[in-house]
Each structure stands twice: as structure tokens, then as C-alpha cells.
Amino acid sequence: MNISLKISALLLFVLSTISCSNKNQVFEAENSINSKDLEKHIVTLSSDEFQGRKPFTIGEKRATKYIANAFKEIGLESGYNGSYFQNVPAVELNYTPDKSISIQTKNGELTLELTKDYIAKTPHIKDSITIKNAEIVFAGYGIVAPEYGWNDYKDIDVKDKIVLVQVNDPGFATQNESLFRGNAMTYYGRWAYKYEEAARQGAKGILVIHSTKAAGYGWQVLTNTSGFGISIQAKDQNLQKCALEGWITDAAAQKLFEKSGLNYDELLKNAENSNFNALSLNCNLNLTIKTALKFQNSKNVVGIIKGTKRPEECIVYSAHWDHFGIGPAQNGDSIYNGAMDNGTALAAMLETAKAFTNLKIKPERSVVFIAVTAEETGFIGSKYYAQNGLFSPEKTIANLNYELLLPMGKMKDVTITGFGQSELDSYVEAAAKEQDRYIIEEPFPENGMYYRSDHFSFAQIGIPSLFIKGWQDSREHGKEWAKEQINTYWKTAYHKPADEYIPETSDLSGIIEDAKLFFKIGYKLANEANYPNWNEKSEFRSIREKSMQHN
Numbered sequence: 001m002n003i004s005l006k007i008s009a010l011l012l013f014v015l016s017t018i019s020c021s022n023k024n025q026v027f028e029a030e031n032s033i034n035s036k037d038l039e040k041h042i043v044t045l046s047s048d049e050f051q052g053r054k055p056f057t058i059g060e061k062r063a064t065k066y067i068a069n070a071f072k073e074i075g076l077e078s079g080y081n082g083s084y085f086q087n088v089p090a091v092e093l094n095y096t097p098d099k100s101i102s103i104q105t106k107n108g109e110l111t112l113e114l115t116k117d118y119i120a121k122t123p124h125i126k127d128s129i130t131i132k133n134a135e136i137v138f139a140g141y142g143i144v145a146p147e148y149g150w151n152d153y154k155d156i157d158v159k160d161k162i163v164l165v166q167v168n169d170p171g172f173a174t175q176n177e178s179l180f181r182g183n184a185m186t187y188y189g190r191w192a193y194k195y196e197e198a199a200r201q202g203a204k205g206i207l208v209i210h211s212t213k214a215a216g217y218g219w220q221v222l223t224n225t226s227g228f229g230i231s232i233q234a235k236d237q238n239l240q241k242c243a244l245e246g247w248i249t250d251a252a253a254q255k256l257f258e259k260s261g262l263n264y265d266e267l268l269k270n271a272e273n274s275n276f277n278a279l280s281l282n283c284n285l286n287l288t289i290k291t292a293l294k295f296q297n298s299k300n301v302v303g304i305i306k307g308t309k310r311p312e313e314c315i316v317y318s319a320h321w322d323h324f325g326i327g328p329a330q331n332g333d334s335i336y337n338g339a340m341d342n343g344t345a346l347a348a349m350l351e352t353a354k355a356f357t358n359l360k361i362k363p364e365r366s367v368v369f370i371a372v373t374a375e376e377t378g379f380i381g382s383k384y385y386a387q388n389g390l391f392s393p394e395k396t397i398a399n400l401n402y403e404l405l406l407p408m409g410k411m412k413d414v415t416i417t418g419f420g421q422s423e424l425d426s427y428v429e430a431a432a433k434e435q436d437r438y439i440i441e442e443p444f445p446e447n448g449m450y451y452r453s454d455h456f457s458f459a460q461i462g463i464p465s466l467f468i469k470g471w472q473d474s475r476e477h478g479k480e481w482a483k484e485q486i487n488t489y490w491k492t493a494y495h496k497p498a499d500e501y502i503p504e505t506s507d508l509s510g511i512i513e514d515a516k517l518f519f520k521i522g523y524k525l526a527n528e529a530n531y532p533n534w535n536e537k538s539e540f541r542s543i544r545e546k547s548m549q550h551n
């Protein structure tokens, strides 16, 4: 062997040991994720002692302290001068709306009862709001979407009126693939959008007509949580928003149209066309909502690992810590433990964080772990962090969000909610392959889940965001079985006191795999220089591009 050959052989050997030892250290770090630690977190976070983790309560204190301690033990650095807590200046709003409302219609008075027929909230940070003789206008889907050639508010002035709108969007109603996104819900289908649009139009209030099919959840999901809200302490007291934000049942809407001498079914059909014209029901609504206000801080819990090469850039992992606290008893139980929503997910995030701190070679970009407050009441914590983050949005490469993981064992699939939104899908695919899994779209894109958890707060400011989990194809029992598990969860436990952790019937192996998957994806993102973007058709791409120009 001559000298140059010897040198190249030596070089090859050195290089291969480096890459091999790097692979080993990543492998070892990933395998520190284990079910014993995971289970301990789930059991503690969902215990009765934590009282359902409602913001501002002793449950918040206990949960956030536990998470901060776990961050410390894992070895994450604190985000705020030695503290893991980001204060979220918030206000709790406890509502007492009129027990019943009477609406004067063309054909006499119609009385609607609170909870049974309607629910009413106000975002206004005031002691009370009063709606007096406000005219009701049916505004179809309440959508203004120039890119789809759609405007439900054309040729009508709804200033100081109450708009009545349908949930979801015309694409879902017609199942026409060329209308909006067909069956898949767009942001226009979400009540949050409809509230925003009604306010932009100057309406005094908005009532969304509920149907289980179009909303994706039952009436009870709304009534369980209708008594209170949480808001960030807004400078304008939220007065730009509608004074009334409420819902009425499909049946109540039907009665209201009948009493107004209008054909409900026919009008709903008409609203599926872009040439639909909003119309007055020629009836008036009176309603008062008294609000007890409580100004107080809630907390996000934030831990970080500083990047070695590009510390100013970061990947953000998120999971909400809050749930509904103590509420109406069901089957003698009044603690809404939120074991799956979101105990399992929080626990998985803690395990992913542990894997990162176990890396011998630290990541090149910074990695942020954030347990956010008040997701259940409108993504308050993640919204606040998105506006007041440790890193600027254009230096935040991606958000990976954990939400509602079910302990049903190993899954063959990785379900991507918001499939096709961004280039992050290919990162998921590569990581899934390593686990012999495949990627697949969410089963019910019509439910608009992509707009229903904390990653959406990041998406809204342009940061590519992922919401993923094993969900549809059990390795052991197949697809039908998985579907049954999920349906049972929706029916018996979702947002109910029965959302509890039962060790005997739980198999954590799938959540372990998901935590590892989150690690793999974040590890790759944290060690490259690439900026994955939103795809061409995504409604968030232009926001990202604008924010990157500021860079």
C-alpha cells in the first residue's frame, strides 16, 4: 500500500466511524424514550390531584410546576431568565346569559332556551353586553373568499345586526370537489373564521347553526364549555369583535325560519350557490349576557436547547397542558382529567425532549419545547407565544404539535392532519419509513382538525406546522378496529370526565413510536440548513413569504 492509499484508507475509516458513532448516539438518544417514564407523566398529569388542569386554578399551578420540574430534570434550559414560565396576561370570562330569549317574528313570538336551543358568549371584556331589538340576517355560510369567487355579504349591510350562518363550507355541503376544497373543510368552514368575518362586516352578533354532521362534533361539546371563556388581555377590550358569539341548534333554526315564514331547507340549498343573497328574517332579538371578569396571568412552560451552529434558528415542539377542570358531573364524576386530551401528548413531548438532551452531539439549530395554556378555550397560550416568542417567526423553521394520542398500541400509519399543506410531509414520510410505517391523510378532513389545535396559531403567522400521529391502522388489529377505538373515544370520553388513563386497557407502544417519530423529524430539521415551505396551494404560503421578506 503506498502512502496516499494508506491515507485515504485511514480517512475513510475515520469518516465512517464518525458517521457510525453519530448514528449510534442518535440511536441511543432516541431509545431513551421509554414507556415507564411516559406512563409516569400520563398518570401524574391526569390524576385527580391535578383537577382537570383548568387555567388559573390550583390545577394549573400543579400541572405547570410538574412540567417545569420535568424540563429541568431532563436538562432543558429555561426560556426566561432562569424561569421556565412565560406569563400569559389573560382574563377569565364567566357568562350568565339570559335563561331564555324571545324573538319577535312575523308570526308571533318564539322562545329559545339556553343550553337546549342556544348558547351565547361575548368576547367583549366588559361586565355585560345587551343586544336590543337587533335584526337577524341569514348570511348563508358567512364567507368572503375572493379566490373561490364567493361573498355571502355582497349587497347587504349587516352593521349592528345579528348574522345567522351555517357551520362548515359549501364544498362540504355539496360534496362538490370543485367548490372550495370539496369534502375537506377549509378555514372558511370554521366558526372562528365566521366570527372574524362577521366582525369585519360590522355585525353586532353572530349565531352559528349547529349540526353534528357539518360541525364534526355534537351539541353537547358546545354546551359543556359554554359557561366560560378565556381571552388574552386585549388593549381594545376585544370591542372590535362581535358583542355576541353564539350557536343555535339545527332544530331551533328550523323553527325560527318557519315562524318567519321562510322555507329553511330551500334557503339552505340556495346558500350552496355563489349567487346566493343574504336576507333578513324580519325578526328582532333581545339578549343580555352578564360576564364575571377575572384578570389574571396564566402560564406557558418553555424549555430550550441552544443550537450549536445556528442558535438563532429554531424548531418548536408544542402540546397544550390545559383541559376543562371540574365541571358538570357525568356518571358521578366531575373531574375532566384530560388523560388523552392532552396528557398522553404532553408526556410524549417530554419524552422527545429527553431524547434531545441525551444527544452527545447537540443539534445545530435551537429546539424549543413549549407546553401551552388555554388551548381548549381558543389556543390562547399558543397565540400569545406566536406573537411574543423567544425566536422571530421567520427564524422559526417549523412547529410540531402533539395533540390527543390514544394508547391503542403500535400503528402502521402516520396520519397527517392537513396533508399536502407543506413540504414537511416528506420529512414525516422519511421518518415513518424508518419505522416501517406509511403516511396517510386524516380520515375526516371535513372536520377541519387542521384548524383545531395549537399548530394553527403557528400556521397563522406563516410557520410551517405539523399535526401528526398514528391513528388509522393498528399493526395488530387492522383498520376497522382502530376506527372503533377512536369512535368509542369520541362518544364516551372526548371532553368528558371519562377521559381517564386506565393502565389495564392501555398499550403505550404506539405513543412511544410517535414520540420517536417526532424526535426523528425534529432531529433532521435541527441539523440541516433547509427552510421547508408551504405548498403552492396552501392558504399559509403567502403569509410565510411576506414574513421571510422582512428577514
Ligand SMILES: [Zn+2]
Pocket (backbone or CB within 6 Å): 320, 341, 342, 375, 403, 404
Ligand atoms: Zn386537546
